[in-house]
Every structure is written in structure tokens, then in C-alpha cells.
Amino acid sequence: MRHEPLDSIPATAAPTTEDMLRVWGADHCVQDSSAGVYLQWIRRFRAYCTQRNLDERAELTLAGAHRFIAWYARHRDLKPQRLGGARTALYALSRVYRVMGLSLPAWQDPRRARPPATALLRAYADHLARRRGNPEVTVRGKLRHIGKLSEHLARRGKTWRTMTLTDIDEFLIVCAHRYARSTVADMAGSIRSFARFLLATGRISIDLADSVIAPVQPRHARPRRALPWEDVQRLLRAVDISTARGLRDYALLLMMSTYGFGAGEVIRLRLQDIDWSAGTLKVMRPKTGVAFTLPLLPAVAKVLARYLRKGRPPNTPTRHVFVRMMMPFGPLSASSAVRHILTKHAKAAGLDAPYLGSHVLRHSNAARQLDLGTRPRVLSDLLGHRDPESISAYVRIAIQSLRHVSLPVPT
Incomplete structure (x- = not known):
């Protein structure tokens, strides 16, 4: 299948079949067989929009694709989970719109990271970011480790205020049987950091941080992996x-x-x-x-x-x-x-x-x-x-x- 250059695409109200094939051909990644399947789903989608008096552009979102898939599945007595190809086809159509310079709503609303579950963890996350200068990925990792410790304490009827060094040691021993030594060492580091925060903010009265023992990490205990x-x-x-x-x-x-x-x-x-x-x-x-x-x-x-x-x-x-x-x-x-x-x-x-x-x-x-x-x-x-x-x-x-x-x- 031969494709014309993208600059020959006219800015029409809606992409034609020829427009779609030009854009997909220029992408190098859409095979002719896939393009044929996309076109079938797009014809069904356009019939659905016409029948229900819907604006095609407004429906070219992830939520709109899910509505179409649910409608089609009901009418064909199919399981929506098996119609993922329809969603891909509609995204391919939205790409054609954008390449042609035709405005569309965002396909999917940007995902917002969930804030920490409690006021204490939110304060700790703010402390890490603002006072310690930790990047977001580091903050998330430490919060994940503290979350695991919190679950461990809850199963034993403990809170941060009643936590003891024995509880921390027991948690790290359990982790040592499940995770790599380096991972457990990272967890111990997160717990030290959190214990210092609890002490500095008056939430605990005993300094636990210096007594948290992490697995010893021998430097270069084994050669790094390489290929001949x-x-x-x-x-x-x-x-x-x-x-x-x-x-x-x-x-x-x-x-x-x-x-x-x-x-x-x-x-x-x-x-x-x-x-x-x-x-x-x-x-x-x-x-x-x-x-x-x-x-x-x-x-x-x-x-x-x-x-x-x-x-x-x-x-x-x-x-x-x-x-x-x-x-x-x-x-x-x-x-x-x-x-x-x-x-x-x-x-x-x-x-x-x-x-x-x-x-x-x-x-x-x-x-x-x-x-x-x-x-x-x-x-x-x-x-x-x-x-x-x-x-x-x-x-x-x-x-x-x-x-x-x-x-x-x-x-």
C-alpha cells in the first residue's frame, strides 16, 4: 500500500479513509492488516455516533471509547473485555485528528498521584520533599516501606507511639525472608529516616533510629554481570x-x-x-x-x-x-x-x-x-x-x- 506525504492531507471536518491511511502509513508501525481492522471499528463507531446523534470528536476520549464498547457488546451479546481492539482503533482515529491539526478533547485526564493516606504520612512526605530535598520517586519509595511497617504493626495491635525496637527488628527479619538483601537495607534506611522524623516532631520520645540494624552489604560481593x-x-x-x-x-x-x-x-x-x-x-x-x-x-x-x-x-x-x-x-x-x-x-x-x-x-x-x-x-x-x-x-x-x-x- 503506497502512502502520500502528510503535508498533502487537507484539513477537513473529519478524517477520510485516505487521510487515515496516510497518517498510519507514515507512522511505520501500522501494518495493512491492522489498518483494515481499525477502519472496520471506525465505521461501526461512526454509525453509533450517527444513530445516537453524538459528536464524533467529543466521543474520541477513553471514556467515550468505553461507552461505545459497552454499547456494541450489549448489541452483539459479547464481553466488553474482548473488544480491546476497538479502543485501539479509536485512539488511532484520534491520532489522525491531531496530526491533521484538528482539535480534540484529551484522550485521558492526566493521572494524579494519590496523596498519602494519613495526615502523619502527608507531613512526612512534605518533610522529605521540602526539608530533605528528596525527589518524588524517593519519597514514594520511603512511603511504600513505611506502609509495609505500618501493616506489620497493625497486625500486632501496635501504633507508631507504642512501637519498639523489637517490633522493627521482627519486621526486618520477616522482610529478609522475602526480599533481596539490598531491598531490606533500603527498608531499614527508610525506617531510620521515619523514626528520626517521629522523634523530631514529638510523636515518639525514644530515639530508635540509630539502633535499627540493616543487613550488611559487602562491596562488590559478586562480579557485575557481563556478556563476552x-x-x-x-x-x-x-x-x-x-x-x-x-x-x-x-x-x-x-x-x-x-x-x-x-x-x-x-x-x-x-x-x-x-x-x-x-x-x-x-x-x-x-x-x-x-x-x-x-x-x-x-x-x-x-x-x-x-x-x-x-x-x-x-x-x-x-x-x-x-x-x-x-x-x-x-x-x-x-x-x-x-x-x-x-x-x-x-x-x-x-x-x-x-x-x-x-x-x-x-x-x-x-x-x-x-x-x-x-x-x-x-x-x-x-x-x-x-x-x-x-x-x-x-x-x-x-x-x-x-x-x-x-x-x-x-x-
């Missing part, structure tokens, strides 16, 4: 770049393996961070907030340009480089999306690795750099570590280069 460089190359070769999704995945994985990026760096990368004329790439380290500039290597530039021209959907609602390849084409929002991409192509490559987390290519790059003779101090700077000693974990991966890396000997 031959396996990294196999992984890249396994990506099918004949599809828009494959072009995105190949560009993402190539950048991670070439520069040692973690998931945070690639999902935060924006179009304005690429300076094509200067041949540079601006990157920010998520943990440190430090921005730095790297050379845009020719091989990476070629792959990126191909993805942006032929893979990334146009008219996306975000400036992020790497986006989801299904409507609404938003940015990849979490490291889990990167991990899914990695494991999918590792399986296609036949890799039998014990660990395939989102940072495995970062670790693989570090081990590769050491094997090629990069000095640990330089590599530490490239990877953005606050602590130069962090590089010792990568050295443990690079078995081939251990003899050539000089490390201080403790006396």
Missing part, C-alpha cells in the same frame, strides 16, 4: 532491522554497547541532545545529574539517522529519541522496557546467559574497555562513577586484563 564481546556482537546481528521496531532496537542496543550507557541514559536521550553538524552527543548521568559530551561515532550516527528517518513515528508527543512503537508513541518510561528489548533479541540470538538485566551491556562495555587497555581511572570517568573505586567491580569481570591493571595493594 562475541555474544554482544551476536546479539546485535540477531536484530531484524527490516522493521521500524527493529531499527529502534538496533540503534538502542548499539548505543548501549558502544558507549556503555545504562538504561537511564538511553531512555532520557532527546533529539536536541544530538548535534549532527558538530558530531557530538550530549548525555546526562541519571544518578549524578552530570551532563557531558561524547563524540557521535560515524557507525552510531548512521544507525541513528536510519532509525529517525524510517523507524521513529513522526508527530510523536515527545522529543525523546527512543519511543514506544505503538500508539500513543510515548517515551520508553522505565528500565524494564530496555530489559524486555534486550532479552527478546538475546533469545533470538540463542544466548544462554544467566543474567540479562538492563545494565548488562554497560558492564560488557566496561569489561571490553579494560581488555583493550583503557586505564581504570579513565574508564571510571567515562562511566560516570562518583567513586573511582567503583571500577574495581568491572575489573573483576575482565579476566583477560587482570595481569595488566595495576591496583593498590593494602598494607
Whole structure:
């Protein structure tokens, strides 16, 4: 199916079939078979609007789609849960409206984060944000940990005022049987923070914080996971770049393996961070907030340009480089999306690795750099570590280069 350029679309009152096919074709992600299904649902939706004297634009919201699905299910004696394709089709129609510059109501009202359940927790959240400067994600994590402790106390008929150190120890022991050591250590840290807040605000009279014992976290107790460089190359070769999704995945994985990026760096990368004329790439380290500039290597530039021209959907609602390849084409929002991409192509490559987390290519790059003779101090700077000693974990991966890396000997 051939598609005309988007600038040839007339701004009519409602998109025609030809308008829809042009927009969806330019998105690179809607197959002809899917477009046919979308058109069927849109015809049914328009008949529904005409029959009930409804305004099509006003009904192109998530709530409107649910009303249509419920109506159609009743008339066809179907289960609404099985008609998810109708919702996707109507969202696809709303996208056509927006690409054509025709106004629509918001598809879905923005979700508001739920405030903490009690006045005490709201005061603690405010303390963390305003007085301690904790970001929202940290505040949510600490509140989640305190919520688990609160449930534990409630089951034993205890409150914050009657809580003892024995109650806290018992809670952490229970958690130690359910969660990883690092998670339990984080929980203990949250409890210390909360205990200090309770003491400072007069809600308890005993200082419990300093007595909360967390699991010991040995530094670098096990080497970081990495793939042999031959396996990294196999992984890249396994990506099918004949599809828009494959072009995105190949560009993402190539950048991670070439520069040692973690998931945070690639999902935060924006179009304005690429300076094509200067041949540079601006990157920010998520943990440190430090921005730095790297050379845009020719091989990476070629792959990126191909993805942006032929893979990334146009008219996306975000400036992020790497986006989801299904409507609404938003940015990849979490490291889990990167991990899914990695494991999918590792399986296609036949890799039998014990660990395939989102940072495995970062670790693989570090081990590769050491094997090629990069000095640990330089590599530490490239990877953005606050602590130069962090590089010792990568050295443990690079078995081939251990003899050539000089490390201080403790006396």
C-alpha cells in the first residue's frame, strides 16, 4: 500500500479513509492488516455516533471509547473485555485528528498521584520533599516501606507511639525472608529516616533510629554481570532491522554497547541532545545529574539517522529519541522496557546467559574497555562513577586484563 506525504492531507471536518491511511502509513508501525481492522471499528463507531446523534470528536476520549464498547457488546451479546481492539482503533482515529491539526478533547485526564493516606504520612512526605530535598520517586519509595511497617504493626495491635525496637527488628527479619538483601537495607534506611522524623516532631520520645540494624552489604560481593564481546556482537546481528521496531532496537542496543550507557541514559536521550553538524552527543548521568559530551561515532550516527528517518513515528508527543512503537508513541518510561528489548533479541540470538538485566551491556562495555587497555581511572570517568573505586567491580569481570591493571595493594 503506497502512502502520500502528510503535508498533502487537507484539513477537513473529519478524517477520510485516505487521510487515515496516510497518517498510519507514515507512522511505520501500522501494518495493512491492522489498518483494515481499525477502519472496520471506525465505521461501526461512526454509525453509533450517527444513530445516537453524538459528536464524533467529543466521543474520541477513553471514556467515550468505553461507552461505545459497552454499547456494541450489549448489541452483539459479547464481553466488553474482548473488544480491546476497538479502543485501539479509536485512539488511532484520534491520532489522525491531531496530526491533521484538528482539535480534540484529551484522550485521558492526566493521572494524579494519590496523596498519602494519613495526615502523619502527608507531613512526612512534605518533610522529605521540602526539608530533605528528596525527589518524588524517593519519597514514594520511603512511603511504600513505611506502609509495609505500618501493616506489620497493625497486625500486632501496635501504633507508631507504642512501637519498639523489637517490633522493627521482627519486621526486618520477616522482610529478609522475602526480599533481596539490598531491598531490606533500603527498608531499614527508610525506617531510620521515619523514626528520626517521629522523634523530631514529638510523636515518639525514644530515639530508635540509630539502633535499627540493616543487613550488611559487602562491596562488590559478586562480579557485575557481563556478556563476552562475541555474544554482544551476536546479539546485535540477531536484530531484524527490516522493521521500524527493529531499527529502534538496533540503534538502542548499539548505543548501549558502544558507549556503555545504562538504561537511564538511553531512555532520557532527546533529539536536541544530538548535534549532527558538530558530531557530538550530549548525555546526562541519571544518578549524578552530570551532563557531558561524547563524540557521535560515524557507525552510531548512521544507525541513528536510519532509525529517525524510517523507524521513529513522526508527530510523536515527545522529543525523546527512543519511543514506544505503538500508539500513543510515548517515551520508553522505565528500565524494564530496555530489559524486555534486550532479552527478546538475546533469545533470538540463542544466548544462554544467566543474567540479562538492563545494565548488562554497560558492564560488557566496561569489561571490553579494560581488555583493550583503557586505564581504570579513565574508564571510571567515562562511566560516570562518583567513586573511582567503583571500577574495581568491572575489573573483576575482565579476566583477560587482570595481569595488566595495576591496583593498590593494602598494607
